[in-house]
Amino acid sequence: MIRIGALISGSGTNLTAVIRACEEGKIDGRVVFAGADNPSAAGLDHAKAAGIPTFFVNYSEIIDVYRNAPDTLLLPDDYDAGDVASKVAFLTENTPYERIKEFLLTRAVAEARLLEAMAAYPFDLLILAGFMRNLSPYFIDRVNVAADQLRIMNIHPALLPAFPGLDGYGDTFRYGCKVAGCTVHFIDYGEDTGPIIGQRAFDILPDDTLDSVKEKGLRREWALYPECIQLFAENRLKVVRRSYSRSGGGGFERTVVEILPA
Ligand code: GAR
Numbered sequence: 123m124i125r126i127g128a129l130i131s132g133s134g135t136n137l138t139a140v141i142r143a144c145e146e147g148k149i150d151g152r153v154v155f156a157g158a159d160n161p162s163a164a165g166l167d168h169a170k171a172a173g174i175p176t177f178f179v180n181y182s183e184i185i186d187v188y189r190n191a192p193d194t195l196l197l198p199d200d201y202d203a204g205d206v207a208s209k210v211a212f213l214t215e216n217t218p219y220e221r222i223k224e225f226l227l228t229r230a231v232a233e234a235r236l237l238e239a240m241a242a243y244p245f246d247l248l249i250l251a252g253f254m255r256n257l258s259p260y261f262i263d264r265v266n267v268a269a270d271q272l273r274i275m276n277i278h279p280a281l282l283p284a285f286p287g288l289d290g291y292g293d294t295f296r297y298g299c300k301v302a303g304c305t306v307h308f309i310d311y312g313e314d315t316g317p318i319i320g321q322r323a324f325d326i327l328p329d330d331t332l333d334s335v336k337e338k339g340l341r342r343e344w345a346l347y348p349e350c351i352q353l354f355a356e357n358r359l360k361v362v363r364r365s366y367s368r369s370g371g372g373g374f375e376r377t378v379v380e381i382l383p384a
Pocket residue numbers: 130131132133134135136137165251252253254277278279287288289290304340343
């Protein structure tokens with residue numbers, strides 16, 4: 123039985139699907155906490171109703187404090203600004219310096235509070251279930267135990283690596299794609315760039331709307347996420363570093379997930 127921690131931001135229908143899959147024995151595990159980045163995440167109520175401990179860290183409040191009285195924000199003692207800045211992979215050269223500074227400092231404060239709240243509930247796997255905040259290397263390095271033992275999973279509403287970011291189904295639909303889907307992957311230092319564990323695709327039909335695409339997608343998510351979590355519970359997800367060469371010359375490396383046979 124694995125212990126699963128969950129972070130959410132909104133309605134938490136994926137979390138509910140995972141709780142149900144645990145109850146039905148489709149996941150050999152149980153959800154040991156549900157945390158949120160805001161106090162009004164409705165999914166917290168569903169978790170409470172299922173008897174699961176909940177907490178929240180108010181990210182917006184921390185960002186407001188930074189903007190109004192930055193000196194009052196206390197960074198965690200173990201924060202290494204150089205280390206975090208050298209690893210983070212979703213801020214580009216074009217991101218203004220002040221924006222980077224605000225992002226990294228407020229994240230460090232928020233993430234230290236998350237880690238503090240999570241410390242009461244030991245877990246084997248942390249799932250992001252509609253958690254709409256990028257995690258910084260400060261947090262990721264304190265949850266992952268080794269480079270080949272990743273333990274933060276995310277579900278994303280697009281067929282990655284297409285359409286990372288905040289609105290996967292919307293971006294897919296507005297692009298005019300004929301196929302949409304969802305992806306479960308491990309978190310790395312980039313935005314939705316980590317090694318892929320599972321994907322589900324479905325057709326976008328001529329009479330589909332953005333709402334119908336979201337609805338179809340969510341249904342796939344509710345099935346896919348429990349399946350991927352169960353693979354983790356069965357110890358069947360092997361994280362490996364692969365080297366590839368391109369036919370025209372040159373090569374690249376990529377961390378991928380190998381799914382071991384049952
Ligand atoms: C889901 O569609 C999930 O894939 C998406 O948010 C929704 C949350 O729904 N996650 C992201 O966009 C992460 N970048 P839920 O709260 O009902 O599970």
